[in-house]
Amino acid sequence: MKSFIFSILMFTVTAPCAASGRPATIHSENDSTYIADTSGQSPYDRRVETYRKLWNFLIPTQLITQYAGNMGQISLGIGWDYGNRRQYETNLLFGYLPKFNSSRAKMTMTLKQNFIPWRFDFDDKFNIEPLSCGIYFNTVFGHEFWGREPKRYPDKYYQFLSTKVRINAFVGQRITAITPKNKRKFVKNITAFYEISTCDIYIRAMFQDSKVSLGDILGLSLGIKVQMM
Incomplete structure (x- = not known):
């Protein structure tokens, strides 16, 4: 770990x-x-x-907060944007997972890589990013989750899928409000976004069980990104 x-x-x-x-x-x-x-x-x-x-x-050039998305009920983190058109982003987030039916609440950590191929500007006041996509790795802190298959399970029972790390993929869209240059102090712009995501274990379940549909394995998350520089 x-x-x-x-x-x-x-x-x-x-x-x-x-x-x-x-x-x-x-x-x-x-x-x-x-x-x-x-x-x-x-x-x-x-x-x-x-x-x-x-x-x-x-x-860091960004502050991010995200609700849901297989990374906790709420996640907070920092990010970096780079590339000739700032089309790449790397985020590091820490999330809170309520206990629900378990014995205690847990913390999560997510490493996320975003790609934004297009950006359309309107009157220097806002812009729209019609497509954002990427992949992220999420882990839950706790002894209940394992990286290697415990001996109590038959050999290769989980076929390389641990409970410690989830691999997620997503697509989404964004809209950004731009702070005028003469009024900027700490914030360059603020972006609201949504993402539709799934993870490796959900995809596996859909292929293994014909009763699981595509809608069953997709989840919606919402977020706010603050661009500081």
């Missing part, structure tokens, strides 16, 4: 850095970006610039 969480955190830290491909020195003035010429710098200066760039990428 500890090695799994460490791997997730390392991926979350390094994914935005690896995927962005930004130059060593980037300056922003009035939301316009230009690239500084670092060709005349010494190896030491270039190394310092690279070091600073990597640390800058660790700064």
